[in-house]
Amino acid sequence: MSFKGFIKTNYLRFIYINFLSVVSGVAAIGAGYVQMYWLTYIKDKNWLKVVISSLLMGVLYLAAQGMIYYIQYVMRVQEEEYNQKVRNKLTTHYFKDGQAHKVSAVQNRMTNDLEMVRNNYFDWYPIVLFYGSMFVTALVALLTINWSIFLLSLVVDAISYFVPKIVQKKMEQATNNVSAQNKYYLDVLAKWFSGLEELRRYFAGAKLFEVDKHASTKIEQAHVKQTAAQQQMIILNGICNMLSQLILLSLTAFFVTKNLIIFGAIMSVQNFAANISIGLQQNIQALSYMKSSKDLMNQVDADTKVIKSEESGQTEAPVAFSTKDLALKFPNGESLSFPDITVKPGEKILLTGDSGAGKSTLFKLILGNLKPSHGKIEFLNKAGKLIDPDMSRVGCIPQDPNLFPGTIKENITMFNNQLNDQVSKVVDEVNFSQDLPKFKDGADERLNLDDLSISGGQRQKIVLARAKIHDSDIILIDEGTSAIDQKATMNILQKLVKSKTTIVFIAHNFNEGMRQLFDREIHLTKE
Structure with missing residues (x-):
């Protein structure tokens, strides 16, 4: 200025x-x-x-x-x-x-x-x-x-x-x-x-x-x-x-x-x-x-300086990733260290751990929202080669999903009109199609964020549909079905595990039937 x-x-x-x-x-x-x-x-x-x-x-x-x-x-x-x-x-x-x-x-x-x-x-x-x-x-x-x-x-x-x-x-x-x-x-x-x-x-x-x-x-x-x-x-x-x-x-x-x-x-x-x-x-x-x-x-x-895009090679859609010597130090002196993790293409991983062990923090590191103090995260394409990842192809469903002023459809497509034709398909995949009739205008219902007449489970389904419609080859789910009842959660999980998408799912209080849907479990411990 x-x-x-x-x-x-x-x-x-x-x-x-x-x-x-x-x-x-x-x-x-x-x-x-x-x-x-x-x-x-x-x-x-x-x-x-x-x-x-x-x-x-x-x-x-x-x-x-x-x-x-x-x-x-x-x-x-x-x-x-x-x-x-x-x-x-x-x-x-x-x-x-x-x-x-x-x-x-x-x-x-x-x-x-x-x-x-x-x-x-x-x-x-x-x-x-x-x-x-x-x-x-x-x-x-x-x-x-x-x-x-x-x-x-x-x-x-x-x-x-x-x-x-x-x-x-x-x-x-x-x-x-x-x-x-x-x-x-x-x-x-x-x-x-x-x-x-x-x-x-x-x-x-x-x-x-x-x-x-x-x-x-x-x-x-x-x-x-x-x-x-x-x-x-x-x-x-x-x-x-x-x-x-x-x-x-x-x-x-x-x-x-x-x-x-x-x-x-x-x-x-x-x-x-x-x-x-x-x-x-x-x-x-x-x-x-x-x-x-x-x-x-x-x-x-x-705060008005133009951010110049860094010159880099062409990005690719990642389908797998690994972490090596990953650690994060906080300003208060505390730190988190993570075990080396390798997630293969199409794997369905259940991520569990002690409270404060860094499960949500690990997701933030993977997404690039936090920079590690030590170590690195490597992404791989379908051929198993290291790539510069296209992070728009990595979906994330947080505990408290972000919705924006607009229609339900726009919140799913993230305002990309070219994806409108795919909305009906993805809402069915995430068990949201049965919720749409509850809204006067269906998927075209405009959300009022000041008086949000939509349940927490419906919000999570919208964000899950958002990840699906954008062809996310990796989806990170941080208790993303916590507000959805167990029957609907099981239905959603069964559809997710049948897909080719690589999924890492943080959850608590999973029953044995839900656990068995995943290929394996990674458990984090707090040191």
Whole structure:
């Protein structure tokens, strides 16, 4: 996320914003410059020139004020278009980087972080142009009135520029802290509210309230600290502004009494001095806000980098695999070691083991969702040769299947319309055909994930059908029939073992009849 990317969103509109911002600032000072002569004309009772200057002054004021609101509108259009591009890049990056991202972190990045950058960076950009043009134009106006007033204004403004830098670093830290605490709060909500029913069942609401209060307090404190840093900046700017106006007004009054400048200058110089001071302070404030967002913008930019596909040989569909010296070390120091495993093409393996022995973790390693600390996994094709595997041909049915907003059919085909004709066949193979009449639109029933009127067993059947329809030559099933009754499970297993598909099945509480359907059992032990 960068200023350059913001410009590229629409070059012509960006130039237009710049032009209007500068014209608006110049018009505001122009009105003040005309006012200087307007006051002098009143003093001299030159009423014709009073009327003309009044009209000109009004036009300039209207131009300045009217443009400000219009600029805000045009700026928002540019911001929203740019944010949409950034969100698209974030989505593409998260999809292709192969990392397991926390939902709360993704939510925070795509909403809160982009909003913070907009508020603290891009919203301030036209302010820099507007007040910057006011600052320069007011200096030129003072120079035309009296060179000594101009020089004094430069000295005062130079001092005003450096004073607010005292809190600039503090603002940057406060902005980053708000982002970090918001991400933490979203993570807490995701972890605790995902088990809301369990908390209700055991009347553990007190713990939920305690955790929520603790997390929300942190984000509140982060916002308070950010506001405190921002207010310190505003206070310093105000003090500098007041002192500079007082000094310049005193000098102007002295020159008027000596008839060195015209009478109307006493008010206009005050206005110019105020505009110079305000222009400088607003620019300092704006640049401080913008600088405080740079670190966050760099973080967002890192998450929008294009993921280049690694050059590799052509992938093939794997039908078998083996593991060698496989081990995984966790950040807390614990580790898991796995025995060497060889699974032949078409084998039906029952994977059992102690709780915590790493059965589900082994699946994640095979799928590439986790990287092993030691050892390797090798995949083989039908000829028994090592290959670079096409992982889309490795199916996985987890304990808690993932469904997506869409129809039952789309969840089976994973939105590939070319597979629609095969849906009826696979739903029969996984014993789901008898469930479809329960839905008003059958396979075309659209799932409402917020109010999922579908059982856990039906969800598992949908995901199992998903693996079958995509011609998965290897299917990893992690208690994928745990929510299906034993009779239906036996029916599904009997159909699965008759297929040529290589199957590794994690299960508990299998009866002897189910066990006998498998070629062999691999038992993992916890060391």
